[in-house]
Amino acid sequence: MSIFGPAIDVRPLFPREREAMLDLLRGLEPADWARATVCPGWDVHDVVAHVLNDYMRRLSGARDGHSGAVFADDETLPAYLARTNDEFVRAGRQLSPRLMIELLEHLGPQLDAVWAAHDLEAPAGLNVSWAATDVGSPGWLDVGREYTEFWVHQQQVRDAVSRPGATEPGLLAPVLGVFAxxxxxxxxxxxxxxxxxxxxxxxxxxxxxxxxxxxxxxxxxxxxxxxxxxxxxxxxxxxxxxxxxxxxxxxxxxxxxxxxxxxxxxxxxxxxxxxx
Missing domain, CATH: 3.30.1050.10 (SCP2 sterol-binding domain)
Structure with missing residues (x-):
């Protein structure tokens, strides 16, 4: 008997969420990229760099089998994520907004193909620790978590620049369902x-x-x-x-x-x- 609810298939939503994000980013003024977000120490530019990191990390791991950064001695998962995310964001400050937009445009369809190939009922590639720590997560929850991550970061940018959007039920309802x-x-x-x-x-x-x-x-x-x-x-x-x-x-x-x-x-x- 599974502890999880019925599968939520978010795979068709990734292109829609990304296009909403790209439309938002293309319309930002230079000063908007330096606006503070709810993420401590990160401005809009940093949040977008983090999303780009997520794209590249999942392509490298799920598509290419690359193991990525290793844990430091006695490092917990939250500490590992905080460290590696911060390392990329710091490096990403060298990237122009235009280049980050172009990279998201280029890499997005490749990541969509990775999600499309996922078996939603197979074990997750990465367990969803906030849903369970003693049983394996299903693939659909792993993919759903990634969708919620992108959607939430888009909302953080929207909040920072006072441009609401991307909250129509088709995009938001699966986020709520995954979080539940x-x-x-x-x-x-x-x-x-x-x-x-x-x-x-x-x-x-x-x-x-x-x-x-x-x-x-x-x-x-x-x-x-x-x-x-x-x-x-x-x-x-x-x-x-x-x-x-x-x-x-x-x-x-x-x-x-x-x-x-x-x-x-x-x-x-x-x-x-x-x-x-």
Whole structure:
């Protein structure tokens, strides 16, 4: 019995998300590239360089079998990612905005081909640690995580330059669905009687309703129950920002409505869908 919900196939969305990002970047003024983002120490130029790094890293690993940078002694995964991401961003400051746009345009279709070849039900190439650490992730969740990464970084740029967009349901709904897969891991410290259900409701045009149930000794994604033991409701903007820590837990709780088991609702409002 899988702990994950039904597969979410985001593969057709990568070109659409990228074109929205490129349209945004082509319209930026030179001063916009130096605007601060929510990523500590990174401006717009740095975030775009990080996206370019993601493109090249996945092409190098998934397509070419290149192992990439190695872990330092006793380095945790968050520390490794922080270090290697920062190394590339620092080097990327030598690149012009025009060149980064051209590289994204050139590499994007090649990365699309890598995603298209993925077997969504096969084991993930890279486990999704914020969804589970003791079982392997399915391929569709690995690919979905990459889509959410690109979409969120686009939103960080949009926030920095005050140009909203790319939030239509076709692009945003899969992001919310992938992030909701973190529910079982989020609740992992709270054992409950068999069949206990916790429901997360995300309001808005791209929103939805997701449930986790305690079954066979652990939390698993499940069909929403009629009488959940705990329920949390928040709008779609609050949810994706909470999941990526664009806003803090207390700010998200102030925007949410919760009812039922207080331990479960408190845990659900700490949901995190990035490595930290």
């Amino acid at each position: 897969q973190a529910l079982p891991f989020t609740l992992r410290a709270h054992d409950r009687p068999e069949g206990t259900v916790a429901v997360l409701e995300v309001l808005g045009p791209a929103g939805g309703r997701w449930s986790a149930a305690w079954r066979a000794g652990r939390w698993r994604m499940a069909a929403p129950g009629d009488q959940p033991a705990a329920r949390v409701s928040m709008d779609q903007d609050t949810f994706w920002r909470l999941a990526t820590r664009g806003i803090g837990v207390e700010q998200a709780r102030a925007r949410a409505e919760a009812s039922g088991d207080p331990e479960l609702t408190a845990a659900m409002t700490t949901l995190l869908a990035v490595v930290a």
